[in-house]
Amino acid sequence: MDKHKLPSQFKIILIQISNFLHHIIQIQIQVISDSPAFFSSFSWLFIMALKLPLHFPSPPLFFHRNIAPFKHTGRRFGVFGSNATSQVTANFRSKSPDDINVLVTGSTGYIGKFVVRELARRGFNVIAVARERSGIRGRDDKNKTLEDFSSDSSSKSTTTTVCFSDVTDSETLNKSIDGLDLPIDVVVCCLASRNGGVKDSWKIDYKSSLNSLVAGRRRGATHFVLLSAICVQRPSLEFQRAKLKFEEELVKEAERCPDFSYSIVRPTAFFKSLGGQVESVKSGGPYVMFGDGELCACKPISEEDLASFMADCVLDDDKMRKILPIGGPGKALTPLEQGEMLFRLIGKKPIFLKVPIGVMDFSISILDFLVKNLPWLNLEDAAEFGKIGRYYAAESMLIIDPETGKYDAEKTPSYGKDTLEDFFRRVISNGMQGQELGEQNIF
Numbered sequence: 125m126d127k128h129k130l131p132s133q134f135k136i137i138l139i140q141i142s143n144f145l146h147h148i149i150q151i152q153i154q155v156i157s158d159s160p161a162f163f164s165s166f167s168w169l170f171i172m173a174l175k176l177p178l179h180f181p182s183p184p185l186f187f188h189r190n191i192a193p194f195k196h197t198g199r200r201f202g203v204f205g206s207n208a209t210s211q212v213t214a215n216f217r218s219k220s221p222d223d224i225n226v227l228v229t230g231s232t233g234y235i236g237k238f239v240v241r242e243l244a245r246r247g248f249n250v251i252a253v254a255r256e257r258s259g260i261r262g263r264d265d266k267n268k269t270l271e272d273f274s275s276d277s278s279s280k281s282t283t284t285t286v287c288f289s290d291v292t293d294s295e296t297l298n299k300s301i302d303g304l305d306l307p308i309d310v311v312v313c314c315l316a317s318r319n320g321g322v323k324d325s326w327k328i329d330y331k332s333s334l335n336s337l338v339a340g341r342r343r344g345a346t347h348f349v350l351l352s353a354i355c356v357q358r359p360s361l362e363f364q365r366a367k368l369k370f371e372e373e374l375v376k377e378a379e380r381c382p383d384f385s386y387s388i389v390r391p392t393a394f395f396k397s398l399g400g401q402v403e404s405v406k407s408g409g410p411y412v413m414f415g416d417g418e419l420c421a422c423k424p425i426s427e428e429d430l431a432s433f434m435a436d437c438v439l440d441d442d443k444m445r446k447i448l449p450i451g452g453p454g455k456a457l458t459p460l461e462q463g464e465m466l467f468r469l470i471g472k473k474p475i476f477l478k479v480p481i482g483v484m485d486f487s488i489s490i491l492d493f494l495v496k497n498l499p500w501l502n503l504e505d506a507a508e509f510g511k512i513g514r515y516y517a518a519e520s521m522l523i524i525d526p527e528t529g530k531y532d533a534e535k536t537p538s539y540g541k542d543t544l545e546d547f548f549r550r551v552i553s554n555g556m557q558g559q560e561l562g563e564q565n566i567f
């Protein structure tokens with residue numbers, strides 16, 4: 125029998141089995157924790173991934189401006205600009221910031237917003253590419269984006285130009301940017317899949333990033349700053365493979381064109397990914413961690429500090445043609461240490477809930493089995509989210525020493541001034557506003 129034509133009752137039974145597995149895991153964990161606070165912890169993000177089938181909001185409709193065609197005026201580029209031209213700008217580093225045009229894609233994201241703000245603060249001419257509905261689940265409209273970006277540049281005389289377009293469609297993006305009739309010196313790409321699914325990761329972290337490169341190159345960009353992730357060192361997830369493939373494109377482009385350079389920024393953990401348990405701990409819940417809480421460690425970095433580091437990459441010669449892993453200030457912290465810090469700041473006696481990592485492995489193996497054997501259940505993304513949760517539960521966000529193959533906190537560079545302790549203090553008093561996780565609730 126064709127498995128795609130299974131009787132609907134049989135399909136329903138299979139979905140019920142899947143849901144049953146989901147409930148079994150929930151019960152296992154509830155027995156361990158006996159606390160609803162567990163479900164507001166990092167671990168429940170993984171469990172949520174098992175809610176079958178997954179529903180994501182439909183992507184918002186995009187609109188792009190009708191723009192006059194680009195007039196070809198300059199010289200040709202290799203693969204990326206075979207039919208295109210540049211207006212300027214290999215030696216942009218000798219110009220003053222207010223003569224340097226920086227195109228930012230992914231400008232409305234958690235990091236992108238701070239990057240736009242920081243570049244504008246430094247006096248660059250920023251061109252922020254945005255969707256007409258942006259932000260988590262498209263909650264911000266065009267006016268909100270214009271408002272956010274108009275106040276960003278108030279400290280200097282430069283203005284941020286907002287270009288509403290569609291980064292997923294190369295032709296549309298090129299037309300929109302051509303329509304501005306501005307040369308581009310530098311592209312800063314902070315794009316990332318909002319739902320972290322398999323197809324979306326390739327569409328955004330690879331293809332749309334590539335579209336940003338092509339669009340920038342057509343207008344003369346000779347430098348590209350990429351927001352990547354330190355975890356691509358040990359890739360096992362689709363978004364990591366997509367990011368790595370795009371990193372390779374940048375390196376190839378620099379090999380082809382000697383006047384082109386890149387800075388690939390690979391940050392460690394963001395604060396937003398570590399603040400999810402503050403509320404539950406504050407209201408008396410345990411701090412939930414996997415294994416003994418020492419399976420992994422990270423040197424978290426704030427949005428402001430990372431944005432500042434990325435802005436440095438625009439002009440700093442020593443950051444050109446480099447892969448730049450970067451963490452925040454202070455020592456690397458394990459989940460156990462983060463939990464201890466949180467209890468100390470809240471002034472409560474620590475209560476830890478240690479979840480065996482095998483819980484995740486068990487669930488992932490079942491989901492993988494279902495993905496392979498019953499593809500029509502559409503569980504590919506659910507399995508991927510489980511793997512993402514598993515990855516972050518056990519892998520450190522630190523440099524891997526190539527000689528030992530082990531994570532090395534000492535070798536992981538630190539930058540900035542914002543500490544996790546200050547962040548926890550702020551969240552304890554003011555909550556998690558501005559620190560919401562993405563649509564997949566994982567990162």
Ligand SMILES: NC(=O)c1ccc[n+]([C@@H]2O[C@H](COP(=O)([O-])OP(=O)(O)OC[C@H]3O[C@@H](n4cnc5c(N)ncnc54)[C@H](OP(=O)(O)O)[C@@H]3O)[C@@H](O)[C@H]2O)c1
Pocket residue numbers: 183229230231232233234235236254255257258259260262290291292314315316317318328351352353354390391392393394395397562567
């Ligand atoms: N979380 C961590 O601890 C951590 C650590 C290191 C590295 N990272 C990396 O940092 C990146 C996440 O950065 P972030 O948190 O700033 O991301 P984010 O808040 O999810 O922002 C993603 C950006 O990409 C844009 N985008 C996504 N899908 C799009 C689409 N279909 N069309 C147009 N634009 C789209 C978003 O635009 P809209 O606003 O229009 O949706 C937004 O501007 C990821 O690559 C992750 O691997 C994360």
